[in-house]
Amino acid sequence: MQWTEVIVAIVSSFALTIMAMPIVIGFFRTKQLGQTTRDEGPKWHEVKTGTPTMGGVVFLVAAIISTIWVALWQDVFSLGIGLSLFILVLYGLLGFLDDFIKVFKKRNLGLTSKQKLIGQILGGVLFFAAYLYDGLPTELNLYFLGTIDIGWFYGLFIIFWLVGFSNAVNLTDGLDGLVAGTASIAYGAYAIIAWNQQQTDILIVCLTVIGGLIGFFFFNKKPAKIFMGDVGSLALGGGLAAVSILLHQEWSLLLIGLVFVMETASVMIQVTSFKLRGKRVFKMSPIHHHFEMSGWSEWRVVVTFWAIGLVAAILCLLIVL
Template sequence: MNFLAMLGTALCSFILTIIFIPFFINFAHKKKAGQMIREEGPKWHEKKSGTPTMGGLVFDVAIVLTAIIVPLIMNELSVQVLILDFILALYGSLGFFDDSIKLMKKQNEGLKAWQKLLGQIVGGVIFLVVYKLEGLPFTLNVFGWHMNVAWVYALFVLFWLIGFSNAVNLTDGIDGLVAGQAIIAFGAYGIIAHVQHQNDVLIFCLAVIGALCGFFLFNKKPAKIFMGDMGSLALGGALGAVSILVQHELSLLFIGLIFVIETASVILQVISFKTTGKRIFKMSPLHHHFELSGWSDWKIDVVFWSTGLIMAIVSLWIIL
């Protein structure tokens, strides 16, 4: 896949996003469909209340359209790119219902945890069925050592898709943070897919990058729109799926280190509070700890993105 084709793919989703995001923002303002802010969150977040959310709807649609139209034009449409579109759309739909309930009830609680988990499991099972029918290997690449136990790999895939979907969702709490970090992660896997000549997976990654670059223009501080669960759940599930299709699943622990650390901070905070009654962090996820320590949104973004970029470069150097 040449440079012009790659640039054109990213531009396609970028243009679709920047065209329709302003319309969506105006529509949301008219309908008064704004974000409900957590009461226990930092007090200065209250001024963000009412900011349009569910921006993930726009870039999810832009990604899916681009990742279908471009492969069709280039004769690269495959089951792999379609299953990536499916995971993005299904997990995005779960986020849509979650966000919609929050807006209707005017509170920061949407779907129940078991409802969200059930939907994620269903998506994971369908992914596994398609994966099996395509004859793709049920083999986990553990840093060069390959584990060939099908049922263990199947459980791992479910855990991976669900885990990273929720991890990206937890990270989405600072203007621009997830958009920037996801661009870095999908960029790394796009490079891996390019080296492997998996043009279908590369096209999907480029579609995500283009759409998120467009979205970032409106999501950077001060954010005019949030992606909502519809965006973060979809991106996390798709990221996990991409790492599986390029057969470098565990590399996501490093390429997606920021998502891992954010999730770990929540788990450690809960364990510490329930066992000792004390908190490790001022607030979790970790970005809120730095907020309460006096860091600005931009400082948190730059430090987290820099960490993610360094880990992505190191991971690519090891893998490639």
């Protein structure tokens, strides 16, 4: 894949997002539909109530259209692209239903956790079935320790990875521009890995997602004109897990997605500590709210987390490459 094709993949998705986003924002404002800030969130986030959401629909559709177009143009449409798009679409659909119920049905909690989990697990099962059918390896890459074939247990790993990271990115999506930046960095790291491994199909997926996210960021930076919603965050997290699996760099996501791991760990620590000790470790979880409660500005938290994600991604690339 030449630099021309790389630019086309990013620019096409970026352009589609930039053109469509104002239309979506205008629709939500005309219909007076927007996100409702949850009561347990920081009080100063109440000013965000009414902000349009579900912006993830736009950059996902843009990325999917661009991926299919560039893949057909380059004649590299593969199972890898099919599986990546399958997860983006399925997890995006779960998020869309969740957002739709919240926004259009005026029910603040959307889908139940059990409903989303069932859908996420089903996606993992179907992903693994197609993966096995194509004869792809069931080996875990342990880097310096080599690889280990875990057979059918790889299917359980896939389900855990997809569900875990889709929810991790979803937890992270709480500040303007936070996930748009951290996810762009993560997909960028995997684009470099895919380029190095000459897996053009996965490279195209990563590039089109990045293009869509860059376009989305112009509308999501503080003060956000629109939020991505669960439709965007669940799809992005599931997509990252899928890409790491298809590149056989599974464990790299713990480092490339360090911010998402931190956010999830903070929630787990907070809940466990409160149940066992009756005390909270953080002022509020996920951890980005802890720093807000400590007096950091929203922009300072976002930029700091971007920096952590970038340093972690560079470190991982040094290890992998």
